[in-house]
Amino acid sequence: MTVSLTAELWPDVQPETARRLMLAGVESFARRGYHATTTRDIAGNAGMSPAALYVHFPSKAALLFAISRSGHEQALALVEAAANDADSPATALRQIVERFTSWHARRHMVARVVQYELGALPDREYEVVAGLRRRIEQIVRDIIESGLATGDFQVADAHTAARAILSLGIDVARWYSDRAKKSPAALGQEYGELALRMLGARTIA
Amino acid sequence: MTVSLTAELWPDVQPETARRLMLAGVESFARRGYHATTTRDIAGNAGMSPAALYVHFPSKAALLFAISRSGHEQALALVEAAANDADSPATALRQIVERFTSWHARRHMVARVVQYELGALPDREYEVVAGLRRRIEQIVRDIIESGLATGDFQVADAHTAARAILSLGIDVARWYSDRAKKSPAALGQEYGELALRMLGARTIA
């Protein structure tokens, strides 16, 4: 049985109208950017009047925050799961890159908002997502450092390597489209290989 | 003798006031984005009245285009030069990544506008910079393919590898700041290494 996209993305948001507004927000924010999107665009694409947005969200920025926080939480959860599932730095890192990258491809609309519209968040809300971002970076850095300690990886600087690894996945949100030839899963796998090579992985996990 | 930043960035733009407006535009567009920036912001930061912008540029979008085209032309020139200077696919690719990456770090304000504000360009202007972008991608793809032909590189797909290589440099514009620990040159060098490893370069050029 098929579940609606909105229910899959935000299962804990009620009612469905609020989810439709979030989906319309994602599409507009991803395509044109937060500041170029009007509340009338969003409500219109959700099939409602402009005022309906304010029944479910106190402001346009609050809608952005709901989208951004949920997206960041998904990304963090996915990275944490990959790190915990693995039994070595190499497999952990491959899993992280595979899942992180394929998520950015499969959910490139949400990911675009997550990665490129966070500057539009108010200060307090920005700090919340910045915290989630730091945790993601920290996990990747820790794995690279443990790989350096075991001799599984060979790089000059773990910090720079972590940045590069994450850049690979993040930038996918910028260019991936539904018309891409490569599936999200295939892209993730290929990027996983590239990332391990970048790290000079001894054993190709 | 020191040359003003505006004269270094846009030596062929006259008069200096127009360059000051471009610099103020770069700073605002990079920090807050095109749509969040007002013509009053730009003119104010350039120390002029709002109407002064329209003496030198027909519209806010035209100012963005002037910045974006010039930035794209710089990036393309730098990639072309690196490709022509080298005598093997490996040295060519290392040079490209080094210079492309360090440019995105050193000029991260301009680069941010170049990479992330092109969606705000009107259709005709967008097509111009899209053409420049295609030429950059093509050069990188060609080098990777020639490296595959000679056996210098080993990757599954040149297209995907080119995307990944460029992503590395492009994403630098997103996170680099003047407070970064690593200098643009050092970052470029480190990314050059990482890129060659990604490509499975036989000889580390």
Added chain:
DNA sequence: ATCCAGGCTAAGCGCTCGCTTACAATCCTC
């Protein structure tokens, strides 16, 4: 049968936006 909370709309308020107009100052050419 009644009531009311939740969900939604029509209308519009106050404000800021990109841009234009009318005009002033300065500089180069002859």
Added chain:
DNA sequence: GAGGATTGTAAGCGAGCGCTTAGCCTGGAT
């Protein structure tokens, strides 16, 4: 030193923005 081109300003226009208000409709508890 007259005249035109260039470079700037003060003031403000029309439009569209985020958001509010007042009120209607509907479903479920009493």
